Amino acid sequence: MHIAWIGKKTPFCGNVTYSREMTNGLLDRGHQVSFFHFTNEGQPPALDPGGEGWRAELDRRDVSLPCLYKSQIYTIPAPNAKRLLTQALKELQPDLVHASLTISPIDFVLPEICAELNQPLVATFHPAFDRRRRNIASRTQYLAYQLYAPCLANYHRTIVFSETQREILVKLGVSPQQVVVIPNGVDVDKYAPGPSTLKQRLGLERIFVYQGRVSPEKNLEALLKAWKHAQMGEKCGLLIVGDGPLLNTLKPFYTLQHGIHWLGYIADEQQRIEILRGADVFILPSLIEGLSLSLLEAMACGLAAVATDVGADGEVLADGAGILLDPTRVTAELQTLLPLLRDQREFTQLLGMKARQRVLERYTLSHNINQVEQLYRELCQGSRQHRWV
Template sequence: MHIAWIGKKSPFCGNVTYGREVTNALLDRGYEVSFLHFTQAEDEEHTWSGYKEVSLPCLYKSQVYTIPSLKASKVLTRSLKQLQPDLVHASLTLSPLDFLLPEICQELNLPLVATFHPPFDGKRRNLKSGTQLFTYQLYAPFLAHYDQVIVFSQLQRNFLVRLGVPPHKLAVIPNGVDVIKYSPGYSDFKSKLDAKRLFIYLGRIATEKNIEALLRAWKQSNLGEESKLVIVGNGPLLSSLMPFYGEEYGIIWWGFEADEQRRIELLRAADVFILPSLLEGLSLSLLEAMACGVACVATDAGADGEVLEDGAGVILNTHRVSSQLHTLLPVFRDHLEWTTLLGQKARQRVLERYTLSGNISRLEKLYAEVLNAGRVHVSGAPLH
């Protein structure tokens, strides 16, 4: 089967990781994959082997959104005509072309599947969750015209159903992790960082990730010289936070780590992984930490609370994150047995529910169902 994958290669984000991991797994299972992605003239080359690649022209792109050039739609349509894939899979959100894809694929008689990534908090507890709700409201009428839309949790599915997406168009296939690559193992990073207890955050340094709540709690907890907090990632808040939370508090600003093996070694060295987000979809970083056997703490934003439920980790409410962490951090420092047990439970949860191989098998089944069903629109009318 030939899959035309429309996704991202840069800048680095969860959508990029998702596209790389899933398409590599599809290639390993014998699929032909063509990768269509937005590029600018000044972009560095991001080469992933095994693909036919198509560059879609754009004026601007960021971790959040892309502005395509005026001719991007024509390039996309022409490329799909030439490639003649069996199925198109778009990893959203990408650009305003997301809204045109159903019409383009209908004209070409191509089945269309989407994976819908935007983070959310279905409980609408903060300003950011209200802003993200607008994204869901904006996309819902267009998602209804895709043949199938993949979401990461039942909570996310119910959210979109309430916004009018037909239930039969929504498939729950959680993110998955390569549990052989991401696994417990030896790492010397703790000794290199001169830490007896090592805590880690891995992700964007952005408002919705609520990093400042973690930093305030860490600073107030005064855990001592032998405890270190490593912040791995970059983002718009980096320069404003670093001056106030430095090495004098045991905080190490690692920056963005492009090397996957080094990220794995950092996770293997950690005692505790912390994700204080106000908004999430289903965090791949959380699943990767769990797969490495790290005790995990995360808010119940998005599907992360669902991942950690029933004892697989510690779940925080998105309200008063600092005060909750202020209470928990000394407990994690002082109780090695508890963190070890939580790490074991986290690894077991991933093995049960969130393996990449299981994810791909469910995706293969979905592809087969979409192809067998043919192009049927709920309305029975052509798109306009």
């Protein structure tokens, strides 16, 4: 099967990881992939395999589309991007188009383009959410769902990561038959417990990790305040893996003196895995989430998981697979919880085992791709039987 995948390569975010892992997995199963991604105007065309973690295969084509601006959240295509996309899809004639939506005007014209070319169209809809809309971030993000729902009704299928996310789109008018729940997944052979020299190198006995953007919606300051007030001791460390707009604001106030290690963005996947294998607890204090791949990766490596009950993360940690925080009381709850996780090692080990078991049961990459392949087959069979309208 030939899949035209429309997604992101940069800047690094969950959408980038999702596109990389899914397309690499499809290639491993013998499918042909043409990868469409946006490149800032003035940059040379991206004809290379795309950097760390991306497969370079003869049956993979990379197609660059010009854009005026792109960030972790949204993309502004160049005026000629629609024409170039249409021309490329017409020439390549894929069996199916799969768009890992990048929050871009292109998302709204894709149904028209694919209807003209008689190509089945699938979306993966990533925006974070909080079903209770308890803060400005979640209420603002809900506007994206309201904006996209009429457009998604014109896609043949939309993949979301949780039942809650599906319910939101259905309430906004997307047909229940068009919305399919296929959760994120991780490679559980790659992300697995294993040896690490992290504690020896840092001189620590207990390690807590946050991995993600250093941005307002991640609510990192609530974690940092709790850590500072909990006085965790010199043998405990909090590792911050990632960067973002709040890095220079927060870093001067929460330092190594408090046991906080700012590692920045780490591009090398093996280094990130080695950090997770050497840590004890993963904490995600977000105000809004979709389904965090960083959370799943940490759980797969056997870390005890602590996250706010937002997005699909509450479903991931339900029934004892981790500890859920109230997003409106993160600092207070963590200030009590952190010393417990520091001192009760058997408890954290048990949580780590439950976390990995939950990933093995529900969130493996292989199961994810199985479901996506089945969806592709159904749509391609329908395409052969009649023209899409």
